[in-house]
Structure formats: C-alpha cells, structure tokens
Amino acid sequence: FSSAMSASFYTKPANNGNAGVAMETSWDSNPGRQRTLQPITTGASVLAIKYNAGVIMVADTLGSYGSLAKFRSIPRVLRVNDATVAAASGDLADMQFLNTVVENHAIDEEIHEHGIAYSPASLHSWLTRVMYNRRSRINPLWNTYIVAGTEAGQPFLGYVNMLGVAFKEDCLATGFGSHLCLGLLREALDAAGGYAGLTEETATSALEACLRVLYYRDCRAYNQYQLANVPVAKPAQVSGPHFLQSDWSVAKLVKHYTE
Amino acid sequence: ARPHPTMSSIGTGYDLDVSEYSPEGKLFQVEYAHKAVESSGTAVGICCRDGVVLAVENIVTSKLYETNCNRRVFHIDRHIGMAASGLLPDARAVARHAREEAADYRQSHGEPMPLSELASRVSNLMHAYTMYSAVRPFGCGVLLAAFENGRPQLYGVEPSGVYYSYHGYAIGKAKQNARTEIEKLKLAELSAANGVKEAAKIIYSCHDEVKDKYFELDLSLTSAETAGRHVIVTGEQWTEASNYAKAALEEHDSDDDV
Numbered sequence: 001f002s003s004a005m006s007a008s009f010y011t012k013p014a015n016n017g018n019a020g021v022a023m024e025t026s027w028d029s030n031p032g033r034q035r036t037l038q039p040i041t042t043g044a045s046v047l048a049i050k051y052n053a054g055v056i057m058v059a060d061t062l063g064s065y066g067s068l069a070k071f072r073s074i075p076r077v078l079r080v081n082d083a084t085v086a087a088a089s090g091d092l093a094d095m096q097f098l099n100t101v102v103e104n105h106a107i108d109e110e111i112h113e114h115g116i117a118y119s120p121a122s123l124h125s126w127l128t129r130v131m132y133n134r135r136s137r138i139n140p141l142w143n144t145y146i147v148a149g150t151e152a153g154q155p156f157l158g159y160v161n162m163l164g165v166a167f168k169e170d171c172l173a174t175g176f177g178s179h180l181c182l183g184l185l186r187e188a189l190d191a192a193g194g195y196a197g198l199t200e201e202t203a204t205s206a207l208e209a210c211l212r213v214l215y216y217r218d219c220r221a222y223n224q225y226q227l228a229n230v231p232v233a234k235p236a237q238v239s240g241p242h243f244l245q246s247d248w249s250v251a252k253l254v255k256h257y258t259e
Numbered sequence: 260a261r262p263h264p265t266m267s268s269i270g271t272g273y274d275l276d277v278s279e280y281s282p283e284g285k286l287f288q289v290e291y292a293h294k295a296v297e298s299s300g301t302a303v304g305i306c307c308r309d310g311v312v313l314a315v316e317n318i319v320t321s322k323l324y325e326t327n328c329n330r331r332v333f334h335i336d337r338h339i340g341m342a343a344s345g346l347l348p349d350a351r352a353v354a355r356h357a358r359e360e361a362a363d364y365r366q367s368h369g370e371p372m373p374l375s376e377l378a379s380r381v382s383n384l385m386h387a388y389t390m391y392s393a394v395r396p397f398g399c400g401v402l403l404a405a406f407e408n409g410r411p412q413l414y415g416v417e418p419s420g421v422y423y424s425y426h427g428y429a430i431g432k433a434k435q436n437a438r439t440e441i442e443k444l445k446l447a448e449l450s451a452a453n454g455v456k457e458a459a460k461i462i463y464s465c466h467d468e469v470k471d472k473y474f475e476l477d478l479s480l481t482s483a484e485t486a487g488r489h490v491i492v493t494g495e496q497w498t499e500a501s502n503y504a505k506a507a508l509e510e511h512d513s514d515d516d517v
C-alpha cells in the first residue's frame with residue numbers, strides 16, 4: 001500500500017524523500033499506517049446562531065453511508081461542560097475519536113478542581129491546532145467543527161474545518177447549510193439589528209426553518225435533530241431528539257411521481 | 260547486614276533496603292512506611308446505605324498556609340474518590356497513577372472503571388515498590404470509594420500493597436479509636452447525608468487537641484444523591500457537618516465535667 005501511495009517522480013514533503021524528514025513522524029511513515037483519503041460515514045450540516053442571551057446550535061442525527069441513510073440516531077452534539085458545546089459534520093469516526101479526546105480532557109480538568117475548565121475559546125483554539133496539524137501531515141480529521149458557548153460572559157461561536165481554517169462569527173453553518181442556510185440566518189440577524197436584538201424563540205425558529213430547508217433540499221439531511229442551547233447565565237443544555245414537521249404534498253406536482 | 264552508624268532501631272542491619280528480609284521474615288522498610296502512615300492525620304471511610312463518605316483529619320502545621328491548598332481527598336476520574344494518610348507527595352503520586360489507570364480504562368472500555376479493578380491496580384503499584392532496592396515503598400495508605408450500580412464500595416490499600424474491601428475503615432494516627440467509632444454506627448440504616456456528619460464527628464473526636472492544634476476537615480461524598488459522582492463537600496453541607504461534630508464534642512466534654 002505505502003509503495004503505491006509514495007510512487008512519485010519527485011520528492012514532496014509527504015512521501016519519504018529527504019524533504020519529508022522534517023514533516024513526518026515515525027508514526028506517519030510506519031508502513032502499516034494509512035492516511036484519510038475520504039470520509040466514510042458522514043454527518044451533514046451543523047447550524048448555529050447567537051441570540052441576545054446565548055447561543056443555539058442544531059445538528060441532525062443522521063449518519064450517512066454515502067447515499068444510504070444508514071444510522072438514524074447518531075448524536076453529533078457534544079456537551080463539553082456547562083459553558084461549552086461542540087458539534088461536527090464530516091466523517092463520524094473522526095468526530096467520535098476527537099470527541100473522546102475532548103471528553104477525557106474535560107474529565108481531567110474536572111478532577112483537578114482548580115476552577116479552570118475548557119472555555120469555548122480555548123476549545124476552539126485547541127481544535128484549530130489539532131486540525132491544522134493533521135492537515136499539515138496530509139492525514140486530516142475529516143470534520144468541520146462548530147464550537148459554541150459562553151466566553152467571558154458573552155456568547156461565543158467558532159468554526160474550524162479539516163484544513164485548520166478557523167474563524168468566529170455571529171452565525172455559522174457547515175456543509176450544505178453554508179450554501180442554503182447561512183443567508184437565511186444572516187437575514188434573521190440583520191432583521192433584529194444584530195444578535196443582541198434576537199430573542200431565543202426567534203433564533204430557535206430561524207434554525208428550525210433552516211433545518212426544514214435542508215431536509216427538503218439536501219439529500220443527506222434528516223428530520224430528527226439535537227438542539228444545544230448555551231445561555232450566558234445558565235448551564236448548557238443539549239436536548240433531543242426533536243422531530244421536524246415537513247410537508248411533501250408538493251411531491252404530487254412532480255411529473256411521473258405517482259406512476 | 261551492614262553496621263548502622265548512629266541509630267539503633269529494632270531492625271538494625273536488615274532495614275536498609277526493601278529488598279532485604281530480616282531473619283524473622285519481615286520487610287522493615289515496609290513497616291517503616293506504615294509508621295509514616297501512623298504518624299499522619301486520620302483518614303476515615305464509611306459505606307452508608309446509599310453512598311460512601313471519606314473524611315480526613317488534615318493536620319496543618321502552619322497558620323500561614325492558605326486554607327484547602329493541600330487537600331487530602333482526591334478525585335480519581337469522576338466517580339471515584341481517594342483519601343490519603345501519610346506522606347502527601349507519595350499520595351499525590353499514587354493519585355496520579357490511579358488517574359492514568361482510570362482514564363486509560365475509560366478510553367479503552369468506553370465506560371468508567373469499576374472500583375474493584377482500580378483498587379487492584381493501585382495495590383499492584385504499591386506492592387511493586389516493595390520489591391526493588393532501587394525504590395522505596397509509598398509512605399501513604401489510601402482509601403478508595405465509589406457508588407457503583409447502587410452499591411457503595413470502599414477499598415483500603417496499605418504501603419505493603421495489601422488491600423481489602425471494607426464497610427468502614429480508618430488509617431492514620433487515631434485509626435484504632437476511629438475504627439471503634441465506626442463499628443458503633445448502624446451502617447445499613449445510615450444515609451450518606453448523615454454519614455457525612457458522622458464522619459466529621461469521628462474525625463473531631465479522634466483529633467488530639469494537644470499535639471496537633473490546627474487541622475482542616477477534608478470531606479467527600481459519592482452517593483445516589485450525587486448521581487454516583489465524587490463530590491468534595493464544601494459550603495453549607497461542610498459547615499453543617501463541622502458544626503455537628505463540634506457540638507458533639509462539646510457535649511462529650513461537658514459530660515466529663517460532671
């Protein structure tokens with residue numbers, strides 16, 4: 001396998017040439033080791049928006065195996081601590097691996113009881129470093145993460161993808177959500193004059209509307225989802241599964257649908 | 260057997276490293292390690308009806324120390340508590356190993372480590388340090404507590420590595436008095452919430468006011484109420500327990516006056 005992978009006419013950092021020494025660890029050049037080439041079981045969009053007193057994030061509970069809707073009850077939202085939640089789209093094995101690492105870090109911090117816990121900003125920073133480091137070894141964790149929570153008394157929302165691209169915003173979406181829904185979320189924010197004018201109810205209904213759009217238009221989306229709400233003054237809560245009502249009666253208008 | 264220059268002690272000649280037996284078949288270094296435990300503040304563990312309580316008489320040698328800076332009750336993962344008597348740095352090392360074991364187990368098995376398994380690992384660790392001349396035994400004894408599947412559990416591990424499962428146990432300077440007090444309790448009927456107060460009372464009653472003026476009461480609880488989580492008792496609950504203990508002490512003292 002590794003010879004097929006490294007068959008190449010000139011030396012690049014990833015394939016065992018002299019230039020590769022500095023970039024690789026022995027862990028990478030182990031002949032049995034392979035690199036992530038493609039995501040296998042995947043999660044679709046994650047959506048999130050800040051509101052006047054916190055942040056809300058939603059993600060459906062589907063694990064797709066290509067075009068097969070194989071696992072219909074996969075939790076993609078992780079509660080890290082009272083002030084932090086994170087959700088991922090992309091390869092679910094990579095997500096579960098990273099989530100275990102994050103959870104273990106969180107337990108370590110709880111044990112030491114020095115009052116220091118993962119804040120959403122520190123988790124976002126750590127995830128960025130991990131994702132970028134993996135991409136730099138051409139062996140990415142094939143995920144896009146959204147981190148949400150309360151940072152220094154303010155709502156926090158951050159994005160990190162498999163390339164290590166990271167940024168913070170008032171509303172975020174991954175995958176198809178970034179194409180179909182980000183505009184809708186931005187409109188909701190603009191209508192309220194910024195997140196400080198957005199109520200929890202409006203934010204929740206905006207996210208629900210976006211999930212519905214995704215269910216209608218994204219072939220890998222699903223109508224069962226989890227919702228995470230991190231109010232600034234209260235502990236984070238992950239609820240679910242919630243069920244999305246949808247109206248497919250328009251299907252009858254599609255030619256040949258009933259034949 | 261080498262001549263010892265200054266001290267004449269019971270084990271002279273066979274006590275210089277732990278890999279040496281005495282002619283009577285004793286390991287004096289291990290026995291001396293026990294003495295380190297016995298000269299330290301008492302640690303008490305009580306299995307109640309719906310939880311386990313740990314309490315330590317944390318003797319503080321200077322008023323200059325900040326309160327609670329050196330607790331003798333440790334979290335091992337979320338669901339296991341450890342109380343220690345003896346040399347605190349040694350106890351911290353044991354806690355570190357225990358935490359690594361528990362974290363590793365949780366990562367591999369996808370579930371919290373059962374206490375019986377952890378106790379076995381801690382025992383193996385402490386025992387290993389009694390077999391080689393390059394190391395010394397741990398100068399601490401530990402009490403491990405958890406509330407698993409509705410059952411309270413308590414294990415005690417000693418410097419030799421020996422360990423047992425207990426309904427209630429005490430180690431440290433006043434262990435005999437404390438054990439006697441524990442035996443008087445009706446553990447099967449005692450709720451964990453009351454157990455916290457009773458443990459505090461035992462610590463206060465066994466505390467030697469003359470020799471060790473100042474001590475801090477370290478208390479912890481793992482019970483149905485805490486949903487199996489090991490929680491260090493602070494705030495109101497701690498004050499309540501501490502006041503209950505002090506009041507019981509005054510009552511007892513006033514009985515003496517008669």
